[in-house]
Amino acid sequence: MFQLTVLYNHPEDPVAFDKHYTEVHAPLAAKMPGLRRYTYAKPGPGPDGSQPAYYLVAVLDFDDEAGLGAAMGSEEGQAASADLPNFAGAGATLLVGPATVAT
Amino acid sequence: MFQLTVLYNHPEDPVAFDKHYTEVHAPLAAKMPGLRRYTYAKPGPGPDGSQPAYYLVAVLDFDDEAGLGAAMGSEEGQAASADLPNFAGAGATLLVGPATVAT
Numbered sequence: 064m065f066q067l068t069v070l071y072n073h074p075e076d077p078v079a080f081d082k083h084y085t086e087v088h089a090p091l092a093a094k095m096p097g098l099r100r101y102t103y104a105k106p107g108p109g110p111d112g113s114q115p116a117y118y119l120v121a122v123l124d125f126d127d128e129a130g131l132g133a134a135m136g137s138e139e140g141q142a143a144s145a146d147l148p149n150f151a152g153a154g155a156t157l158l159v160g161p162a163t164v165a166t
Numbered sequence: 167m168f169q170l171t172v173l174y175n176h177p178e179d180p181v182a183f184d185k186h187y188t189e190v191h192a193p194l195a196a197k198m199p200g201l202r203r204y205t206y207a208k209p210g211p212g213p214d215g216s217q218p219a220y221y222l223v224a225v226l227d228f229d230d231e232a233g234l235g236a237a238m239g240s241e242e243g244q245a246a247s248a249d250l251p252n253f254a255g256a257g258a259t260l261l262v263g264p265a266t267v268a269t
Binding site: 098102120122157166 | 188227267
């Protein structure tokens with residue numbers, strides 16, 4: 064399996080981010096061919112009430128590196144990438160690599 | 167769904183980290199009751215060859231917050247937590263929150 068993790072920084076306008084992510088970006092990304100599983104999580108504050116390190120964590124699973132490449136290069140993937148500036152101006156960290164299913 | 171994401175910093179000794187993680191820590195964590203899915207990914211370098219922001223990304227899925235709490239409080243969860251100092255001295259960022267399955 065090959066996994067793309069996107070760690071979104073805290074946005075200036077969380078309400079606008081949430082609306083755009085759930086109504087526009089997630090539906091766009093979910094259409095990418097070869098995407099096997101796609102989850103996104105909204106971390107809560109730490110045990111001490113501190114702000115979490117990231118605002119949203121998206122995890123996208125593909126069969127292999129070629130599958131991720133094909134998905135990102137597809138019309139749907141390009142639309143999802145082109146949509147990033149529309150809501151993720153605060154920046155995001157992308158991590159891409161082989162993954163193991165432990166359970 | 168409720169998700170725990172663990173972002174491990176780059177270890178001083180990657181070979182020792184890998185061995186401990188795959189042979190000891192992952193099998194311990196995988197035994198936690200209520201754990202629905204558990205993957206770990208090893209991010210590769212960025213397109214410019216830069217070191218990825220984190221060394222390893224673990225994503226653990228539970229039914230809900232109570233399920234995560236019960237897993238962490240279980241004998242198996244406590245063993246997994248107690249094992250962290252044995253390999254993760256470089257530190258890790260934990261993110262915990264509700265997750266949506268988009269695909």
